[in-house]
Amino acid sequence: MPELPEVESARALIEARALGRTIAAVDDADTYVCRPHLPGDLASALVGHTLSAAGRTGKSMWLETDGGEGPTLGLHLGMAGRIVVVGREGATESTAYGGDPMSAKEAAEAAAGGHPDPRLSGNPAWTRFAIEFEDGGALLLFDKRRLGRAVLNPDLAHLGPDALLIRKADFRARVGVGEAPLKARIMDQSVLAGVGNLLADEALWQAQLPPLQPAGTLTAEQLDHLWTVLRRATKAAMRKGGVHTGKVIDFRKKDAHCPRCGGVMVKAAVGGRTTWWCSVEQRWPR
Numbered sequence: 001m002p003e004l005p006e007v008e009s010a011r012a013l014i015e016a017r018a019l020g021r022t023i024a025a026v027d028d029a030d031t032y033v034c035r036p037h038l039p040g041d042l043a044s045a046l047v048g049h050t051l052s053a054a055g056r057t058g059k060s061m062w063l064e065t066d067g068g069e070g071p072t073l074g075l076h077l078g079m080a081g082r083i084v085v086v087g088r089e090g091a092t093e094s095t096a097y098g099g100d101p102m103s104a105k106e107a108a109e110a111a112a113g114g115h116p117d118p119r120l121s122g123n124p125a126w127t128r129f130a131i132e133f134e135d136g137g138a139l140l141l142f143d144k145r146r147l148g149r150a151v152l153n154p155d156l157a158h159l160g161p162d163a164l165l166i167r168k169a170d171f172r173a174r175v176g177v178g179e180a181p182l183k184a185r186i187m188d189q190s191v192l193a194g195v196g197n198l199l200a201d202e203a204l205w206q207a208q209l210p211p212l213q214p215a216g217t218l219t220a221e222q223l224d225h226l227w228t229v230l231r232r233a234t235k236a237a238m239r240k241g242g243v244h245t246g247k248v249i250d251f252r253k254k255d256a257h258c259p260r261c262g263g264v265m266v267k268a269a270v271g272g273r274t275t276w277w278c279s280v281e282q283r284w285p286r
């Protein structure tokens with residue numbers, strides 16, 4: 001599921017491969033993914049404009065057009081979305097992917113010569129939103145779960161600071177308050193944007209902090225340590241290809257033991273999400 005590192009890979013792909021390309025057509029027929037717009041709204045707003053910048057806060061991306069003079073397109077990958085950039089017609093550049101990592105099966109299909117454009121292979125309905133460029137290429141939102149979004153001029157005011165960019169003092173002030181369990185607090189996108197379920201479990205395990213501890217009871221030292229560890233874990237995930245590469249992720253299962261101390265891994269729903277932690281080092285109450 002795309003968290004900050006996966007969304008950043010999608011943003012970087014768009015920045016590297018889609019900027020400077022002019023929009024010739026838009027398929028915005030999926031009224032759920034494009035809500036609240038009506039079919040044709042995004043097309044009439046975007047056709048003729050040129051992508052000029054790709055930004056991101058947390059898990060939300062926005063694409064500017066015409067150097068910021070044109071409309072802005074907001075994109076969200078939802079629970080399983082992937083950005084696909086198809087190269088210029090007649091050019092040798094290959095189709096590239098960013099966002100939700102490919103499964104082994106998908107990678108094998110691609111390697112076996114499946115058509116690089118998912119609109120022409122597999123289930124074409126999984127392409128929920130598409131931009132066709134004047135050069136014959138395209139930018140697609142490929143999303144089996146249909147929980148991604150494409151909207152015009154997105155309002156991102158409800159998001160807290162990006163988890164990778166937030167300053168230490170701001171992190172301390174925003175995260176270290178309230179009765180909510182720490183895990184729920186760091187996943188609250190209005191507090192801190194970008195942390196999803198796996199990154200939260202990884203960072204709390206690395207910091208040896210209990211997911212169930214009320215956020216307001218952490219000391220300044222613990223909050224500063226979590227700030228450091230969370231940024232480090234996020235950068236490692238970006239480098240290694242996604243949040244599934246975290247050190248504790250393979251041990252988030254029944255009968256598994258903590259890879260650091262050997263304690264039994266335990267789970268519960270925290271903030272509505274399945275949460276795994278080390279029963280020894282992350283015990284709560286202590």
Ligand SMILES: [Zn+2]
Nearest residue numbers: 258261278281
């Ligand atoms: Zn442990």
